[in-house]
Amino acid sequence: MPMPEFGRWSFYSLKHYIAQYDSDPSADLSLRCMVGDESDCVPSLKQVAPGFGRKTAVKLLKKHGSLENLLNAAAVRTVGKPYAQDALTKYGDFLRRNLQVLSLRRDVAVNLEEGWCCARDTRQDIVALSKLEGKLKELR
Numbered sequence: 379m380p381m382p383e384f385g386r387w388s389f390y391s392l393k394h395y396i397a398q399y400d401s402d403p404s405a406d407l408s409l410r411c412m413v414g415d416e417s418d419c420v421p422s423l424k425q426v427a428p429g430f431g432r433k434t435a436v437k438l439l440k441k442h443g444s445l446e447n448l449l450n451a452a453a454v455r456t457v458g459k460p461y462a463q464d465a466l467t468k469y470g471d472f473l474r475r476n477l478q479v480l481s482l483r484r485d486v487a488v489n490l491e492e493g494w495c496c497a498r499d500t501r502q503d504i505v506a507l508s509k510l511e512g513k514l515k516e517l518r
Contacts, residue, residue: 401436408445409435411476420476427465434462445477 395403412435414422423430438458442448451457452466466473 399436401439405439405444407477407480408439408448410480411445411473412439414476415480418480420479421472423465423469423473426469426472427461429461430465434458438462445473449473 392403395401395406399406399409401409409432410420412423412430413432414420414425423435438448439445442451442457448457449466449470452463452470456463457466
């Protein structure tokens with residue numbers, strides 16, 4: 379990814395991901411279902427089940443691997459502390475809905491026209507941005 383403040387590109391590796399999130403990248407989708415994702419307006423389980431946060435989610439996902447495995451296990455046996463067990467059994471549908479919202483659809487036909495993929499003329503961008511800035515100042 380470009381890092382303009384360093385004037386170079388930076389590569390985000392699995393090692394960086396694991397160090398930052400203390401979680402296996404393959405469980406990222408399941409983790410985001412439980413801890414929420416603000417960019418996609420997906421609510422956190424913590425909003426409906428106080429006490430169930432990132433640490434609890436990471437611990438349970440390390441043991442069970444995925445959200446579906448965790449929910450299936452919680453349906454037949456105790457998987458954690460009482461508050462976690464209660465949250466998983468009571469809000470399983472909530473978590474499955476989060477999973478549905480966050481999962482990428484792969485069955486959609488996407489047709490790109492060649493013209494969309496070419497470089498565009500950016501010489502007038504500063505003019506357009508200046509006009510936008512002026513209109514925003516007028517609105518204040």
